[in-house]
Amino acid sequence: MHEMSIAMAVVCQVEEAAREHAAVGVEAVTLRVGELAGVVPEALRFSFGLACEGTVLDGAELVTEHVPGLARCASCAREWATGMPPRLCCEQCGDSRTELLSGRELQIAGVRWVHDPRHALALEEL
Amino acid sequence: MCRLTDLRQAVLERNDSRAERLRTELAARGTVAVNLLSSPGSGKTALLEAELRLARERGLPAAALTADLATENDARRLARSGVPVKQVLTDGLCHLEAEMLAGHLAGWLPKNTRLLFVENVGNLVCPASYDLGESLRVVLASVTEGEDKPLKYPTAFGLAQLVVVTKQDLAQAAGFDREAFLANVRQVNPGVEVLETSARTGLNLGTLLERALSVGEGAAVHRPVMARQAREHAPGDSHAHAEPHAHSGPHPHAEPHPHAEPHAHVQG
Numbered sequence: 102m103h104e105m106s107i108a109m110a111v112v113c114q115v116e117e118a119a120r121e122h123a124a125v126g127v128e129a130v131t132l133r134v135g136e137l138a139g140v141v142p143e144a145l146r147f148s149f150g151l152a153c154e155g156t157v158l159d160g161a162e163l164v165t166e167h168v169p170g171l172a173r174c175a176s177c178a179r180e181w182a183t184g185m186p187p188r189l190c191c192e193q194c195g196d197s198r199t200e201l202l203s204g205r206e207l208q209i210a211g212v213r214w215v216h217d218p219r220h221a222l223a224l225e226e227l
Numbered sequence: 228m229c230r231l232t233d234l235r236q237a238v239l240e241r242n243d244s245r246a247e248r249l250r251t252e253l254a255a256r257g258t259v260a261v262n263l264l265s266s267p268g269s270g271k272t273a274l275l276e277a278e279l280r281l282a283r284e285r286g287l288p289a290a291a292l293t294a295d296l297a298t299e300n301d302a303r304r305l306a307r308s309g310v311p312v313k314q315v316l317t318d319g320l321c322h323l324e325a326e327m328l329a330g331h332l333a334g335w336l337p338k339n340t341r342l343l344f345v346e347n348v349g350n351l352v353c354p355a356s357y358d359l360g361e362s363l364r365v366v367l368a369s370v371t372e373g374e375d376k377p378l379k380y381p382t383a384f385g386l387a388q389l390v391v392v393t394k395q396d397l398a399q400a401a402g403f404d405r406e407a408f409l410a411n412v413r414q415v416n417p418g419v420e421v422l423e424t425s426a427r428t429g430l431n432l433g434t435l436l437e438r439a440l441s442v443g444e445g446a447a448v449h450r451p452v453m454a455r456q457a458r459e460h461a462p463g464d465s466h467a468h469a470e471p472h473a474h475s476g477p478h479p480h481a482e483p484h485p486h487a488e489p490h491a492h493v494q495g
Contacts, residue, residue: 103322103353110238118232132238137453139356139382172452186378187385189452190417197417201456207238207356214230 107140107207108148112158115212119157126215127153127161135206136170136185170204242357246325249332249360253343258336259443260343261435262361264383266376267349269369270393272301273426275344278435279308287436288339292331293346294323301346311337322353325360342439351380363442365435369394370403377411385415385453389438395425416451 115130130149134140142165149163170183174191175198183189189199237243253260265271275291282289290311293301302314315331317323328345336343345361347354366387368376371394377384384390390412398405412421422438424431442448 103356106320106322106324106353107238107356110241113241114234114236114238118234122230122232124230137382137385139352186381186415187453188414189385190413197413197452199417199452199455201452203456205453205456209234209236209238211234212232214232216230 104140104144105148105152108145108152111149111209112152112156114209115158115161116156118212119214122214124157124214125217127158128213128215129162129164130158130212131164131166131210133166133168133206133208133210135168135204137183137187137201137204138207140207142167166210168203168206171202172204173200173202174198175200239356239358242325245329246358246360249325249329250362252329253360254362256338256340257443258340258343259363259439260345260359260361261363261365261439262354262359263344263346263365263367264351264354264387265349265367266351266372266380269349269367269372270426271346271349271367272304274367274391274393274424274435275346276305276308277426277429277432279305279310279344281433282342282436283309285436287341287440288337289342289344289436290336290340291344291346292328294348296320296348305346311335311340317348320348321350322348322357323359324357328359341443342436344439351376351383355380355383355386363388363439363448365389365391367391367393368408370398371401374404374407375411377408377415381415382453384412386451387416387419388449388451389435390416390419390421391435392421392423393426395423395430396427416453419449419451 111130111132115127119127134142145165146163153159153161170185170187171180172183172189173180174194174196176196177191177194179191179193180202181188183204190197191199263271263275279289279291291305292313292315293305294315294317295301296317296319299314302312306312313331313335315323323345345359364387366383370392392408409421412419422431422434426432
């Protein structure tokens, strides 16, 4: 199960970003997961919870955005949903010069930081 | 006040960039790495042993690194070929990563090695996601595993640059439907070469060596459809964002982000 390695990579990258933003905690991490990324979101959620323990991400929610697989034939320009298992050969003209438009994403889209009361106070004092 | 940061970072970016660096380092010393993926029991070790033996007979400097959760059995088998072999025990980890491989190669890989075979952990799921800095990725399946293997493991087969179907001597006994298997490979990876081998009868022995050598000589390598979509930070990406995009306050997601577009320069 490589979802644990992936969860740890996510935690590591968000920790770095947290340092840069002087964040005190993380409310949620949004991940874009392509249909063809080879990752199971449920397994990832489980691993993510474990990987967050004892870090600035402790208690953070993992939000996954599903990105469907889309392909386009370079020969006849037909576009289709690849499905899973993917159909990557053009069924209209049989050409194999297919472009993959989406579906391989495995990306941290964004992070929502925990509201920092000290930060808010500082703003109020201004 | 809600603080949001638009990171847009590929999760495997660290592995991908380490792999790219390793690929460059290996190329600079004239070594081609071949990443071998398959399920357990597909016959990778038997085929590899035969190929390594052949390499040695031909005076071709080859080496092999084999990864398993436990036991040094595979290294012992491969070492019979007479080429340098290293066993890596992953302690339960289901795949190799580029940094791990680089660490194991340091101080071990003989300087003059032209072909380095990396026998990944027997697993068709996890290793598929990790670039190891190889120049040729090979997926193996034996005729006894069923014709639908490419559909069941589309990431592994979809990203392969060469598919090897082993144990051809058993094809008839196993009732292997060759055409169905080929159609399934074509569905997930149109255009990839499929090589039929038998370590027992010697069918197509040496072809794997030849393919790896031609890659080293600069021959064009198959680019699978699945690899044609730019990863968010594809190797050689000219606009890698080292800086995270920080947006405090309302998040302007209406404007299209340049990374949503496929990167034309990695195509073709």
